[in-house]
Amino acid sequence: LFMRRLFDVSIPNEDLTEVTLLGLGMLAVPLINGIVGVVQRRETARVGEGIIYDLRRELFSHLQSMSLGFYTNTKTGDLMSRLNSDVVGAQQAVSSTFVALVSNTFAVVATLIIMLRLEWRLTILAVSILPLFLLASRQVGRRLRTIRRQQMEANADMTGMMQETLSVSGALLVKLFGRASYEATEFGDRAGVVRDLGIRQAVIGRWFFMALGLVSALGTGLTFWLGAVWVINGTLTIGTIVAHSAYLAGLYGPLTALANARVEFTTSLVSFERVFEVLDRPLDVPP
Numbered sequence: 001l002f003m004r005r006l007f008d009v010s011i012p013n014e015d016l017t018e019v020t021l022l023g024l025g026m027l028a029v030p031l032i033n034g035i036v037g038v039v040q041r042r043e044t045a046r047v048g049e050g051i052i053y054d055l056r057r058e059l060f061s062h063l064q065s066m067s068l069g070f071y072t073n074t075k076t077g078d079l080m081s082r083l084n085s086d087v088v089g090a091q092q093a094v095s096s097t098f099v100a101l102v103s104n105t106f107a108v109v110a111t112l113i114i115m116l117r118l119e120w121r122l123t124i125l126a127v128s129i130l131p132l133f134l135l136a137s138r139q140v141g142r143r144l145r146t147i148r149r150q151q152m153e154a155n156a157d158m159t160g161m162m163q164e165t166l167s168v169s170g171a172l173l174v175k176l177f178g179r180a181s182y183e184a185t186e187f188g189d190r191a192g193v194v195r196d197l198g199i200r201q202a203v204i205g206r207w208f209f210m211a212l213g214l215v216s217a218l219g220t221g222l223t224f225w226l227g228a229v230w231v232i233n234g235t236l237t238i239g240t241i242v243a244h245s246a247y248l249a250g251l252y253g254p255l256t257a258l259a260n261a262r263v264e265f266t267t268s269l270v271s272f273e274r275v276f277e278v279l280d281r282p283l284d285v286p287p
Contacts, residue, residue: 086275093264
């Protein structure tokens, strides 16, 4: 809106005082936004670390109540993986992803309200590609959730092997039976599975962001083209199309973040499932 006022009023009227005030206003907006971001980050970090603390404490206490029979049938590395990486993944679903959903939803709604008042026809055109964002996030989220669970299981398997073979008793058995070469090959195979899953996740994520970028470019191109035609025909002012284009970037940015947050939330749910698989397990020997 500052840019619209600058192009349509201040510059044509050669009002240097208003130009200066608008420039200061453009500086104040990112400053205020940055301060709000710092406060938000501090609070989300406090909540997120509290979630990690609570989950780890509850999980550890629950494991302490399990019988010896549970530990003879469960790999120590798998339990350590759930206490470390899975708990952190569950925390991200609440702190980072949930906050991103709330803040970006607010940004999208606020931006749409202003854009509709600014030029409703261009806004409808820009929003018409919204189903493409939803389609991309839905398809990718399903695939990444499957890969995420496979990654966690493969990491737990690899951690379990390290726990078994690198402890004093494990290393002694490896030496006694001359299995050093076999264990090295076995570990390489398990680490290779983790590597391959990481590559698949990275490639799918890259395709996802490329698709979102193309969708944003499509909406931006259509809006610029139609807006330019209307400026030439005298239907719109240059300030309006410049302001609308700036808001368009402020619309597609949060929409992209929302699509990505949906994918991240879907994959983070796998961490919750793995943590509560242990927490919800009843005690085999009641106290």
